[in-house]
Amino acid sequence: QVQLVESGGGLVRPGGSLRLSCTASGFTFSDYYMTWIRQAPGKGLEWVSYMSPSGSNKLYAASVKGRFTISRDNAKNSLSLQMEGLRADDTAMYYCVRDTSDDDAFDIWGQGTMVTVSS
């Protein structure tokens, strides 16, 4: 079945780095835009970044631009998010999400991986 599984979350000190990974299965990964969305504890959903199927097009939310880098390896069906200069307000559950085939919404969500930034 179609599935997205995130990993790599954990506790990191302010200013530290972390790399999140997402492994896809059950669909042709290289056909889809992929997105990271996060949710701070008790808060709503916030779009973080997305990447085109080929990896040539990527966008970032203003809150993470210059600190986070999205990448993908279509041969390994994987999506990554390299996070640098982490701050307390980056503390959140991070979800790997597949865009629809028309890239006009999100259709498949992973279970999420928790990132906690604290000293």
Next chain:
Amino acid sequence: QSALTQEASVSGTVGQKVTLSCTGNSNNIGSYTVGWYQQVSHGAPKTVMLGDSLPSGVPDRFSGSKSGTTASLTISGLQPEDEANYYCSTWDYSLSAWVFGGGTKLTVL
């Protein structure tokens, strides 16, 4: 402050019809498809509506519509398992970003 505006809370009884709204502007809802996402009790979100299309596996008591810069999610025949937070989202071309509403907490009485 969210780019899209949703009711903070809505409630209904079992079997009732309820409508959740999501208001934006011409840069977002007025121009693009709106997705609706259900999040039950801090679990992962689940897609329940893509524009006016029902994803596979979602009960047909869910329906979606849009008029101008307001999108709506209607649940006809409310069930206890529909109690959740619901978020709307769409692309905003002026912000070059995906935007979300603040979410509506749906309570089934």
